[in-house]
Every structure is written in structure tokens, then in C-alpha cells.
Amino acid sequence: MKTFVPFSQLRQRPTIIVDSTGLGAALTLAHWRGAPTPEALRDDTSAGSVLRALRAPTTPGLEAEAVTANHFDVDGFVGVWSLLHPELALQHEHLLRLTATLGDFREIEWHDPLAEHALKLVCWLNAEEKARFYEPFGAPARRRREDEASAEKFDWFLPRFREILENPEAGRAAWEPEVERVRHAIAIMQSARTTAHAYPEIGLLVVRTPEPLPYYALFGPTAGFDMVLSLYDDNRYEFEYKYTTWIDLESRPTLPRLPLTGLASRLNALEQSPHRWTYDGVTDTGPLLRLEGKRLNKAQRYADPDQRPIYSSFIAPNVLEQEVVAFFREKYAGIQPRRYWTWAEVRAAGDAVSG
Template sequence: MKTFVPFSQLRQQPTIVVDSTGLGAALTLAHWRGAATPEALRDDTSAGSVLRALRAPATGGLDAPAVTANHFDVDGFVGVWSLLHPELALRHEHLLRLTATLGDFRELDWYDPLADHALKLVCWLNAEEKARFYEPFGAPARRRREDEASAEKFEWFLPRFQEILENPEVGRAAWEPEVKRVQQAVAHMQSTVTTTRAYPEIGLLVVCTPVPLPYYALFGSSGGFDMVLSLYDENWYEFEYKYTTWIDLESRSTLPRLPLSGLAACLNGQEQSPHQWTFDGVTDTGPLLRLDGKRLTKVQRYADPDQRPIYSSSIEPETLEQEVVAFFRERYARIQPRRYWTWAEIRAAGEATNS
């Protein structure tokens, strides 16, 4: 039997670290870039690495009595819970993999028989987290450290998750509002009002839809792409590097993130509105390029696109799409996709393309 311990207690006993890194871990099971996850256990999600480990019981360090993580999110929680309930986790492996992927990458195959079940689990976790604790990335605003404050979330969710996993109706009051909101947005994405254009050579998906939507709908069918350009009515636009390029993705090769400064400068040279194109750095979990993006807090940037302010651009959508595609085609022309980029290699690639 294993127990969950706060991250601060990592070195007090042999401990498995999930979806995090820490010195002194008996075993690391994380998809973070450069994490010491054993090669045979690498997976797109940290929960996936945990599930691989459970199918390889001879894995060194897997017998450690304690489990920890330095933050709370869906992927990390599913991984921690699975280590504490190995038989149940393997019984529900496919569902847990869908849940972790939706939580971290916001991707989901809506035609999978378990898609609705996974959505309910994620929405339950999200709703209860916000209602009982604080929203993701909200700890600093409360003058708390995430690695300390998140332990309270684990302690509340861990004994309650099995019941929801096996009978999601128990948590309907919590998950239903967000599930309905996402399902309505998915119907919107699958209707004739939405069109998409794919540029697989640069990993870009362009989504044209009237209004901003929840991420689970907007990114749900974006599997295999690492950048999304959203073109809305009223000349509202957002570009985002997905979280798939922040971590070490196992299932496929990726291109490295590039600095968005050059693209922002190009767009600002054309922008006639009172707003400026701003961007986040390559090490942000999900760098955004948008008008007046620097006014957003981290909580707002992580929140759904329909929950943050957005401004009209003077640039027409066809022109914007052409500029974005041309920017990345030129800079990615001499870069080959591969797995396991280091941050140093990503920065070097960005410097080379800007020279």
C-alpha cells in the first residue's frame, strides 16, 4: 500500500514523483521535458507513464511507499491516484488515459465510446477544485506556494475519485454545468458554422468559428497539431502553442517552439487598431499571441478563451492567416521534427531562425 505525501516530504522516505521532478525521487514518472522517467515508461501524459509502470511491476523504485506531486492538475492527479489504486487503474486504463489527455492537452476523440465519461470526470475535477479550493495557477495570488497548497487538493480528491470514476452520476451536480457548456460548444465546432484548415508540415491547425469557445471543444479535435490559430468573427484572433510542445511527447515527433517576437512585430506593423500584438515566451506552458495579451494574468491565460477579454484587429482574417503560415513555413523549413528536444536546443533553434 502506498500513501500520498506533500511534496515537501519527498526526501523523508522513498517516494515516487508524478508529473513533477525532484531530487531524491525513488522513481520519476513525468512527461516534463528532461524528466528522469525511465525510457521504457515514457508516455505522452504522466498518468500514461504511471499506467505503463503498473504493467511493469519489476520497475526499480516502484515499490516505494510514498507518492507525491508538486502541483495539482488532472494528469498528475490521475497518475497519483493510479499508483494508490493499481488494480482499479489498470481496469479503467483507457478511460484514465482519455481523462489525462483531455485534462492536459485538451484533446479528445469525441467518437470514442468513453469520451463523455472522460469529459464528466475532468469537469467534476475542475468544478470541485474551483469551488472548494482555487483555480489553476491561483496559489500565488493567495500568497501560497503551489507545491504546499496543492496537497490539500490531493487529500480531498483522492478518497472520493473512485466513486465518481465508477458512477459519474454521483457527481452530476458538480460536473453537469460545464459538461453541458462543452457539449454545446462541440456541437458548434461540428456544425457548418465552423471550418478548419490544416497545415501539417508546420503543425498548425486553423479554426474558423464565430465566437471563442471552451478549450475542450476548440482543441478537442486538434490531436496531431501543436499550434492552433483561432479566427473568430469581429476580427478576433488568438494564436497558441499547445502544451504538447512544453513536454516530452512520446507518440510522435514535434517541431521546437520558436520565439513569437518576429511574428508580433510583423503584425504590429500592419495593425491599425489601438491595441498591440503581444506574446508569451517559449517556456510558458501555452504561449499566446494576441492583441493586448500582456494584460492577462496567468489564471486568465489558462482559462477558456470565452472567459477572457478579446479585441478586434484591423487585419483581415485571410491576411492574418497568410502571415502566420508564411512566418512558420520560412522558419521551420530547415528544421526536422523529432522527439525529446531540450530547452537549450529549443532556444538555440529560435536564435538560429532569428539570425
């Protein structure tokens, strides 16, 4: 039997780290860039690496009885829970993989027969986390360290997750409002009101839809793409590098993130609204390029697009799309996609095309 321990106890006994890194771990099961996850156990999600490990019981370090993570999110939680309940985890492996992927990448194939179940699990986790604790990336605002504060979330969720996994109706009161919001957004995404134009050579998907939508709907059909340009009515726009380029993605090669400085400068030269185009750095979990009013904090940037202000631009939608596509076609022209970029290599690629 394994037990969860706070991250601060990592070196007190042999411990498995999930969705995190740290010195002294008996075994690391994480998709973080550069994490020492055994090669045979690498997976798109950290929970996926855990599930691979459970099918390889002789993995060195898997015998450790303590399990930890330095933050709480859906992927990490599913991985920790799976180590504590290995037989149940393997029994529900496909559902847990869908849940981890939806939680981390906001991607899902809605035709999958277990997609709705995964959505309910993710929405239950999200709703209870916000109601009982604090929102993702919200610990600093409460003057707390995430690696310490998140232990309280694990202690509450770990003994309760099995019931919702096996009978999601037991958590309906928590997940229903969010599930209905996402269902409504999915209907918009699947209607004639929404179009998508793919640029696979640069990993970009351009989505035109009337209003900002929850990520689970907006990014649901974006598997295989690492950048999303969202074009809303009234010349409202956001560009985002997906989380798939922050981690070591196992399933396919990717292009490195590039600094958005040059693109923002070009858009600001065209912009005549009161707002300016601003951007996040390449090491942010999901860098945004957008017109700024008041600067968003990390929790606001992580929240759904329909939960933050998005300002109208002077630039026409087709012009904006052309500018974004032209920028990345030029910058990526001499770069080949591959797996396992280091952060040093990502920065070097950005320096090479920015000079």
C-alpha cells in the same frame, strides 16, 4: 499500500514523483521535458507513464510506498490516484488515459465510447477544485506556494475519485453545468459554422468559428497539431502553442517552439487598432499571441478563451492566416521534427532563425 505525501516530504522516505521532478526521488513518472522517467515508461501523459509502470511491476523504485506531486492538475492527479489504486487503474486504463489527455492537452476523439465519461470526470475535477480551493495557477495570488497548497486538493480528491469514476452520476451537480457548456460548444465546432484548415508541414491548425469556445471543444479535434490559430467573427484572433510542445511527447516527433517576436512585429506593422500584438515566451506552458488590452495573468491565460477578452483587429482574417503560415513556413524550413528536444536545443533553434 502506497500513500500520498506533500512534496515537501520528498526526501524523508523513498518516494515516487508524478508529473513533477525533484532530487531524491525513488522513481520519476513525468512527461516534463528532460524528466528522468525510465525510457520504457515514457508516455504522452504522466498518468500514461504511471499506467505503463503498473504493467511493469519490477520497475526499480516502484516499490516505494510514498507518492507525491508538486502541483495539482488532472494528469498528475490521475497518475497519483492510479499508483494508490493499481488494480482499479488498470481496469479503467483507457478511460483514465482519455481523462489525462483531455485534462492536459484538451484533446479527445468525441466518437470514442468513453469520451463523454472522460469529459464528466475532468469537469467534476475542475468544478470541485475551483469551488473548494482555487483555480489552476491561482496559488501565488493567494500568497501560497503551489507545491504546499496543492496537497490539500489531493487529500480531498483522492478518497472521492473512485465513486465518480465508477458512477459519474454521483457528481452530476458539480460537472453538469460545465459539461453542458462544452456540449454546446462541441455542437458549434461540428457544425457548418466552423471550418478547419490544416498545415501539417508546420503543425498548424487554423480554426474559424463564430465565437471563442471552451478549450475542450476548441482543441478537442486538434490531435497531431501543436499550434492552433483561432479566427473568430469580428476579426478576433488568438494563436497558441499547445502544451504538447512544452513536454516530452512520446507518440510522435514535434518541431521546437520558436520565439514569436518577429511574428508579433509583423502583425503590429499591419495593425491599426488601439491594441498591440503581444506574446508569451517559449517556456510558458501555452504561449499565446494576441491583441492585448490589460495584461493577462497566468490563471487568465490558462482559462478558456471564452472567459477572457479578445479584441477586434484591423487585419482581415485571410491576411492574418497568410502572415502566420508564411512566418512558420520560413522559420521551420530548415528544422526537422524529432522527439525529446531539450530546452537548450529549443532556445538554440529559436536563436538560429531569429538572427
